[in-house]
Amino acid sequence: MVLFCAKCPKYAKRRCKACHISSAHYCSKDCQEQDWPEHKFECASKSSSDIDTADRLVRAAHRRRLPHDMDTLKDYGFVRAAMVDNIHELMDFWAEFIVSLEISSGSIRNWRRDGILCQIIELGYNETGRASRSQAFKWFQGHQWIIDPRMGPPRNLGQERQAVDARFRLWTGLPEVAFRDHDAVRPTWSQNKRTCYDFSSQVFNHFALLPPAAIWIDFGFCVCSNGRQEKKLEDIYKRFFELHTFEEFCSARENGTLVSLIDPLLPAFGWRKRTELLDVLQNHSSSSNFKLVWSLKAAILSDFPPAFLQEPCKPMLREYGFYNVRTADEAKELKRLYRRLFLDANVRPLKLHEVATAGELYSFANYVLGFGKEERALFGRLLRKRAADSPAHCSSTQELNRCPWEVLQYLPSNHYH
Numbered sequence: 001m002v003l004f005c006a007k008c009p010k011y012a013k014r015r016c017k018a019c020h021i022s023s024a025h026y027c028s029k030d031c032q033e034q035d036w037p038e039h040k041f042e043c044a045s046k047s048s049s050d051i052d053t054a055d056r057l058v059r060a061a062h063r064r065r066l067p068h069d070m071d072t073l074k075d076y077g078f079v080r081a082a083m084v085d086n087i088h089e090l091m092d093f094w095a096e097f098i099v100s101l102e103i104s105s106g107s108i109r110n111w112r113r114d115g116i117l118c119q120i121i122e123l124g125y126n127e128t129g130r131a132s133r134s135q136a137f138k139w140f141q142g143h144q145w146i147i148d149p150r151m152g153p154p155r156n157l158g159q160e161r162q163a164v165d166a167r168f169r170l171w172t173g174l175p176e177v178a179f180r181d182h183d184a185v186r187p188t189w190s191q192n193k194r195t196c197y198d199f200s201s202q203v204f205n206h207f208a209l210l211p212p213a214a215i216w217i218d219f220g221f222c223v224c225s226n227g228r229q230e231k232k233l234e235d236i237y238k239r240f241f242e243l244h245t246f247e248e249f250c251s252a253r254e255n256g257t258l259v260s261l262i263d264p265l266l267p268a269f270g271w272r273k274r275t276e277l278l279d280v281l282q283n284h285s286s287s288s289n290f291k292l293v294w295s296l297k298a299a300i301l302s303d304f305p306p307a308f309l310q311e312p313c314k315p316m317l318r319e320y321g322f323y324n325v326r327t328a329d330e331a332k333e334l335k336r337l338y339r340r341l342f343l344d345a346n347v348r349p350l351k352l353h354e355v356a357t358a359g360e361l362y363s364f365a366n367y368v369l370g371f372g373k374e375e376r377a378l379f380g381r382l383l384r385k386r387a388a389d390s391p392a393h394c395s396s397t398q399e400l401n402r403c404p405w406e407v408l409q410y411l412p413s414n415h416y417h
């Protein structure tokens with residue numbers, strides 16, 4: 001039986017002692033340790049109660065993507081950072097500190113509990129001689145209050161919030177009461193106007209957009225390959241909002257002309273994913289041309305929150321092989337496969353869409369990742385193209401019972417919110 005390392009293209013020589021899944025095989029102790037921030041979430045030796053916000057932060061740091069659950073965002077300063085438009089700087093800082101100083105979640109957890117996190121960070125940078133070279137550390141020194149809740153903010157944030165509120169009100173042209181109590185007014189709005197309002201309010205307030213939110217997909221954040229790019233896209237929208245009114249924004253999205261208004265802004269921001277971005281804006285999730293690969297990416301990055309499982313026969317799960325899954329371990333293997341494609345191999349989602357449509361998912365994944373013998377057997381079955389005449393939606397109860405999507409539900413579920 002030949003297996004490859006889950007972390008690199010070498011042959012696997014060791015495996016996680018608790019797990020039987022092929023995605024927990026490694027070439028070396030090094031690769032096993034490097035993979036632990038990810039594997040901990042799926043390891044049979046860990047129950048969901050073993051996972052906390054420190055684990056989520058460490059995983060986010062290794063992925064270089066913002067954590068997407070509210071507890072982690074609160075515990076590690078992201079909520080405070082958002083108040084001053086520094087959420088991405090904070091992410092860069094955590095990524096550098098945790099990855100380059102090889103900090104474990106256990107350490108982070110204890111330091112935070114003991115209230116010594118900021119001192120340890122200072123110490124860590126000074127003792128390793130990184131303090132003078134690191135941009136992230138310089139940023140940290142000026143913003144410690146973001147990480148340490150006992151420190152007060154250096155300036156009056158209340159006033160800044162009010163200024164943001166006022167700017168947003170001015171831009172939308174909506175009366176104050178509508179802003180403060182907009183739930184009362186919203187029912188009279190069209191779905192499109194509500195979406196535009198929610199989205200622009202987040203951008204004005206510097207809250208980063210996160211998967212699995214539908215607006216993360218619909219406004220193109222799903223095409224970004226990392227947090228830096230997402231920040232750039234936010235900046236593009238900020239520029240757009242300077243140039244256009246709220247009404248113009250709403251009607252452009254309604255009429256499908258948003259693409260032609262956004263497109264001219266891209267070169268000034270050095271935007272490289274033009275095709276992908278325009279494709280998503282043109283074919284957002286309520287359009288009939290929506291590409292399921294974007295839901296897949298959102299599900300993979302956010303660990304399949306319940307929203308992705310509640311509709312038993314979601315076409316995305318079918319298209320990407322999750323209906324062929326028989327056990328929870330197989331579901332883990334398949335999730336891991338897509339994670340490797342998106343995060344490690346940086347495969348373009350539109351390419352994945354193309355090969356899925358052509359029924360070539362298996363040969364493509366094998367070409368990119370190089371399967372071992374056992375993986376060839378497993379993924380050969382999981383990624384096989386379903387018969388063209390199989391129903392697009394399960395209708396009968398019998399069919400429902402056969403849908404192995406429910407297997408996914410047995411996976412640890414408290415890893416997200």
Ligand SMILES: [Zn+2]
Nearest residue numbers: 005008027031
């Ligand atoms: Zn390896």
Ligand SMILES: [Zn+2]
Nearest residue numbers: 016019043044
């Ligand atoms: Zn394990």
